Amino acid sequence: MYHNPFYTAEIQGPWEEISIGRLELENGGAIEDCRLAVATRGELNEARDNVILIPTWFTGTHQAWLETYIGEGHALDPSKYFIVIVNQIGNGLSTSPHTTDDASIAMSRFPFVSIGDDVVAQERLLREHFGVTELFAVVGASMGAQQTYEWAVRFPDRVHRAAPIAGTAQNTPHDHLFTQVLLDAVTSDPGFNGGEYTSHEDVAEGLKRHARVWAIMGLSTEWWKTEAWRPLEFETRDQVVEGFLEPTFAALDPNSLVVMGRKWQHGDVARHTDGDLAAALGRIRAKVFVMPISEDMFFPVRDCAAEATLIPDAELRVIDDVAGHFALFGFVPEYMEQVDRHLNELFAS
Amino acid sequence: MYHNPFYTAEIQGPWEEISIGRLELENGGAIEDCRLAVATRGELNEARDNVILIPTWFTGTHQAWLETYIGEGHALDPSKYFIVIVNQIGNGLSTSPHTTDDASIAMSRFPFVSIGDDVVAQERLLREHFGVTELFAVVGASMGAQQTYEWAVRFPDRVHRAAPIAGTAQNTPHDHLFTQVLLDAVTSDPGFNGGEYTSHEDVAEGLKRHARVWAIMGLSTEWWKTEAWRPLEFETRDQVVEGFLEPTFAALDPNSLVVMGRKWQHGDVARHTDGDLAAALGRIRAKVFVMPISEDMFFPVRDCAAEATLIPDAELRVIDDVAGHFALFGFVPEYMEQVDRHLNELFAS
Numbered sequence: 001m002y003h004n005p006f007y008t009a010e011i012q013g014p015w016e017e018i019s020i021g022r023l024e025l026e027n028g029g030a031i032e033d034c035r036l037a038v039a040t041r042g043e044l045n046e047a048r049d050n051v052i053l054i055p056t057w058f059t060g061t062h063q064a065w066l067e068t069y070i071g072e073g074h075a076l077d078p079s080k081y082f083i084v085i086v087n088q089i090g091n092g093l094s095t096s097p098h099t100t101d102d103a104s105i106a107m108s109r110f111p112f113v114s115i116g117d118d119v120v121a122q123e124r125l126l127r128e129h130f131g132v133t134e135l136f137a138v139v140g141a142s143m144g145a146q147q148t149y150e151w152a153v154r155f156p157d158r159v160h161r162a163a164p165i166a167g168t169a170q171n172t173p174h175d176h177l178f179t180q181v182l183l184d185a186v187t188s189d190p191g192f193n194g195g196e197y198t199s200h201e202d203v204a205e206g207l208k209r210h211a212r213v214w215a216i217m218g219l220s221t222e223w224w225k226t227e228a229w230r231p232l233e234f235e236t237r238d239q240v241v242e243g244f245l246e247p248t249f250a251a252l253d254p255n256s257l258v259v260m261g262r263k264w265q266h267g268d269v270a271r272h273t274d275g276d277l278a279a280a281l282g283r284i285r286a287k288v289f290v291m292p293i294s295e296d297m298f299f300p301v302r303d304c305a306a307e308a309t310l311i312p313d314a315e316l317r318v319i320d321d322v323a324g325h326f327a328l329f330g331f332v333p334e335y336m337e338q339v340d341r342h343l344n345e346l347f348a349s
Numbered sequence: 350m351y352h353n354p355f356y357t358a359e360i361q362g363p364w365e366e367i368s369i370g371r372l373e374l375e376n377g378g379a380i381e382d383c384r385l386a387v388a389t390r391g392e393l394n395e396a397r398d399n400v401i402l403i404p405t406w407f408t409g410t411h412q413a414w415l416e417t418y419i420g421e422g423h424a425l426d427p428s429k430y431f432i433v434i435v436n437q438i439g440n441g442l443s444t445s446p447h448t449t450d451d452a453s454i455a456m457s458r459f460p461f462v463s464i465g466d467d468v469v470a471q472e473r474l475l476r477e478h479f480g481v482t483e484l485f486a487v488v489g490a491s492m493g494a495q496q497t498y499e500w501a502v503r504f505p506d507r508v509h510r511a512a513p514i515a516g517t518a519q520n521t522p523h524d525h526l527f528t529q530v531l532l533d534a535v536t537s538d539p540g541f542n543g544g545e546y547t548s549h550e551d552v553a554e555g556l557k558r559h560a561r562v563w564a565i566m567g568l569s570t571e572w573w574k575t576e577a578w579r580p581l582e583f584e585t586r587d588q589v590v591e592g593f594l595e596p597t598f599a600a601l602d603p604n605s606l607v608v609m610g611r612k613w614q615h616g617d618v619a620r621h622t623d624g625d626l627a628a629a630l631g632r633i634r635a636k637v638f639v640m641p642i643s644e645d646m647f648f649p650v651r652d653c654a655a656e657a658t659l660i661p662d663a664e665l666r667v668i669d670d671v672a673g674h675f676a677l678f679g680f681v682p683e684y685m686e687q688v689d690r691h692l693n694e695l696f697a698s
Contacts, residue, residue: 172570172573172574173573173574173576173586174565174568174569174570174573174574175570176586177561177564177565177573177586177590178565180561181558181561181562181564181565184534184558184561185533188537188538188554188555188558189537190539205537206537209530209533209537212526212529212530212533213530213562215526215530216523216526216527216530216566216647217565219523220523221521221523221524221647221649221652222649222651224521224522224523224526225521225522225523225652227522237522237525237526241526297646298565298570300570300571302571303570303574
């Protein structure tokens with residue numbers, strides 16, 4: 001328990017914290033008072049059929065969506081839809097290791113939370129707090145795509161459209177190993193102290209190493225080669241690392257990264273079907289646009305395309321962006337133009 | 350200075366240690382008594398025009414080439430060629446931090462050695478020790494490809510054929526960052542102690558983390574996805590990591606990895622031409638087969654192909670292998686069949 005300024009309204013903009021009560025966890029244990037950090041835009045219509053749910057990605061918060069993806073002129077248009085962004089458990093805003101009042105789950109004692117736990121929590125939130133049971137769409141990227149798939153498989157009759165962007169329904173072996181490298185960078189720092197540091201600054205070096213792993217996997221070989229960072233007003237490659245990536249990750253809470261990283265590693269909708277991925281994806285009733293990013297180094301197009309073939313009503317919509325995974329940040333306008341075009345088409349279907 | 354059993358004839362097979370005397374280093378400093386670990390196969394012919402030089406890759410030694418690439422039935426056939434494998438400086442067999450008798454360069458005091466330094470050393474070795482000035486071919490993979498390019502650019506009239514496999518003439522920005530992640534894993538281990546550990550076992554955890562970085566970059570997403578490791582007689586993904594990759598890297602000398610990693614980071618033939626890569630590669634007179642591996646995660650085909658277009662007499666010969674960079678280990682016979690086919694054609698030209 002310590003104060004980390006990144007997780008404040010000053011940085012994140014306002015959000016609402018909503019308790020959903022006790023959350024039993026899929027892999028054992030419970031969060032006695034699970035509090036979800038929620039931001040909404042737009043209004044719920046009378047038919048309650050205009051709800052778009054957005055779960056968040058690794059390190060991401062509602063703010064990333066509000067800044068880049070949502071607003072007038074975007075497919076995610078608050079004048080049409082009631083958009084509910086739910087921060088994932090452990091992301092620093094929803095119940096998290098460094099902020100919880102519950103000493104039994106603080107810091108290193110935080111339990112293992114799964115993608116399924118997030119979806120169960122979100123479903124309860126929507127039903128009990130907003131009176132919503134059907135979703136016009138679920139839209140999520142990266143770990144948000146994992147949650148999107150989990151929604152579509154777990155509640156097939158209640159999700160009408162799904163847009164998993166840059167993520168998979170079943171985490172791949174490579175992705176599992178990649179996430180381990182990310183975790184290694186943080187937990188190997190002596191300052192991490194098994195999760196019992198006194199400030200994220202104790203883990204500054206580990207967080208910077210973590211950032212440098214993202215430099216080689218979050219951004220493509222070609223993005224670096226073509227110096228596609230120049231429009232972002234950096235002058236050198238090292239400035240991108242030291243002036244953007246390192247500070248971005250050094251601000252974060254280390255236990256939060258560990259909780260999310262482990263969750264990511266174990267994302268797999270085939271848990272519901274004894275390991276049979278085809279059976280799990282075959283359950284989906286939603287219209288799905290599978291939207292990988294062309295240069296993604298760890299959710300490559302072919303992995304997403306393979307899953308798309310197992311979904312009854314899916315289309316593969318590849319987003320062309322040299323950045324790779326971090327295209328999600330919306331570095332160039334062409335990225336959002338593609339996302340909006342695909343989402344508009346999905347929403348019109 | 351400590352004893353590491355990996356760098357013994359028991360593991361590596363026999364080699365000859367040849368002093369080339371004092372080696373002035375490109376970036377300052379010198380190695381007073383530079384000793385190169387050399388293994389040869391075949392006989393030098395009277396015309397002295399059948400010499401194939403093989404420089405080694407990161408962590409590799411002459412043994413990797415002898416086991417997989419050289420012998421009867423291979424293009425690298427000792428009945429035709431005098432094959433000289435020179436271990437790169439700092440690789441644990443040639444003059445290296447943990448074995449040198451020269452206290453001024455032992456362990457953390459080892460100087461920064463460049464790809465150019467290796468090539469200067471090799472040229473002197475060949476000329477003074479073997480009486481060889483012209484090379485039928487240079488064949489090298491990964492960091493060996495860097496040395497191959499350096500040879501072809503530095504001594505254009507003396508290299509007649511060159512086969513850079515899975516490597517570039519100018520290290521890419523992504524590759525620089527990737528190498529940094531590899532170095533981070535080792536040097537961040539408190540047991541590394543700034544290079545002044547008492548045994549590589551002090552750095553066991555860092556070396557294992559280093560191995561896990563290789564797991565995600567040395568092997569492709571698709572190799573892991575398709576469980577292409579099954580023919581290697583592993584039963585699970587984790588066995589590949591814990592039973593193969595971790596022990597492979599945990600056996601190595603940490604300072605050796607740091608010396609080679611820094612060398613790799615700064616490989617760039619455009620040093621010779623004020624940063625103009627086209628001018629540097631335009632100097633080459635050798636017939637060059639540029640041989641990237643199809644699924645290489647960090648020397649991607651397109652980076653190698655782009656360099657091939659700048660070489661007067663080059664052909665792009667892509668080796669198709671799902672493993673990616675570590676295809677170099679020769680996991681499947683189809684790999685060596687392709688290498689042999691291309692090299693045979695190059696040698697016949």
